[in-house]
Amino acid sequence: MTIDHKYQVPAVAVHTDIFERATKSVSRVNGMPRMRQTYVPQPIMGKTPEQLRAYIEGPDMVTGRPFMQEVIEGLTVPFNQDDLKNASFVRTTPRLCEPDTEENLYRLFEENHWTDYLPIVLPTEERVEEMLQHTSHSPDETVGHMAPTHFREHWEYIVEQVAVNAVMAGAKPEYFPVILAMAASGTSARGSTSSSAAAMSIINGPIRHELGMNPGIGAMGPYNHANATIGRAWGLLSTNLQGGSTPGLTYLGSQGNAYSFTNITIPENEERSPWEPFHVQHGFKASESTVSLFSGGHATQFTLGLRENFWQQHVRNLLRGMDPQSAPVFVLDPITANQFIDRGGFDTKEKLIDWVYENATLPAAEYWDYQLIQNYIYPRATFGEEPFASKLKAPPDQHIPMFEKRNIHVVVVGGETNGYWRMINGRYAKTVSIDEWR
């Protein structure tokens, strides 16, 4: 789009056919509805040159005409009036839906993809008004902007619209400042990636106890109202305030992610942790209440405790089982957090992170052969960006770090029934004040 519009060079885009709906939508909402797009079969990845040549010599998968005819005509056939029709348009969001029976409204919400397909609480005016009593901010104040991907348009939303989605999730009004903080971050819990990312949040500070959140037994499971509905609200508000999370259109996750129903919501067990809370590591005072947001949740590694003789090898094995494109968040029961101190002397989170960085390594040839490393790291390395460029110079058998140190995180949660612990991959977005939204 950029080269065609901004640089005025005629262009044709080639996509795989599974993305037809999404790519036409993207071009439409970017003001170029008749952008020249052609479609070959999915997948490209892993196909031989001969197979890809057959794609080129075969039909366009959408029009059925020869692919190369579409390409050549896309560069040479002049525009007509159809190319200019409806290129500019305004959309509005009504404040209220048409009055209807509850049964019909449940059906409407589901058919519009406004839910997560679990029962919702209908956002009546009374319920939304009650939710709005738990923030000092005006209902019509802009909270933020969000999009499912960086190349789609960012939608804007106000306090009242966040309240609507909080009601739908079944959240209690007193949870509203947390949910507003999540919305204000602009971080979507419904990011559209074919990798099927989920989202994770870490909640710190006094708000955890004010709301009766559970940082102990069953914290990440369906055992606490605040934990469950706050995480669910983040998902619903992401879906609706960013303009949708509809499969094939604004959500392209190939398999989906089971964490997405309530997202991974972690009130850190600060009281039982031997270390500094997550938000204090990121510049906040312990007395402040914050929410820290991550995307990821593709991978979960798991084991019990740290054995005396081989704990280092066991942890390295878990690390090498992660995809190196997305660094781990160590999610530790307090028992295991203390074991890391006993075994390795890691009396700070930073010392543990240092050790993880130094020990999460792969032979260079293996590292560079991961598909996601080829997609997202290799291009940056070839153009001299550090630390990737230096890694590229390593001999094939030399062990190089899998992750950047700054991307490795540690959080403590759990009720100490046993020292089970996890690594969950997560890309840290930001830490946001909840107190500002009270």
Add this chain to the structure above:
Amino acid sequence: MASTDKVVVHNPMGYPPKVTHKAMAPRLDTLDGKTIYLVDCRFDDSDIFLKQLQAWFADNLPGVNTVFKQINSVYTQDDPVTWQEIKARGDAAIVGVGH
């Protein structure tokens, strides 16, 4: 409440931005004698596909000059250096593969 009673509820969606038309570049009269950049977005073997596309042009339209060009970074980043090169030295672009 009777099942036939009607209730009023809020719409949960946010506000979409206005969409403004963006003019595309005029198309070429012919490809013969022109330079077409085959732009590799560097995702999942796109380079292999585009090199086959380059071979197709060589076999079928030898009067078209093609240049295989990889973008300077990851596809999520804008690449003005590459676009400016294409503007200066090319006549058209085929960008792929989005998938």
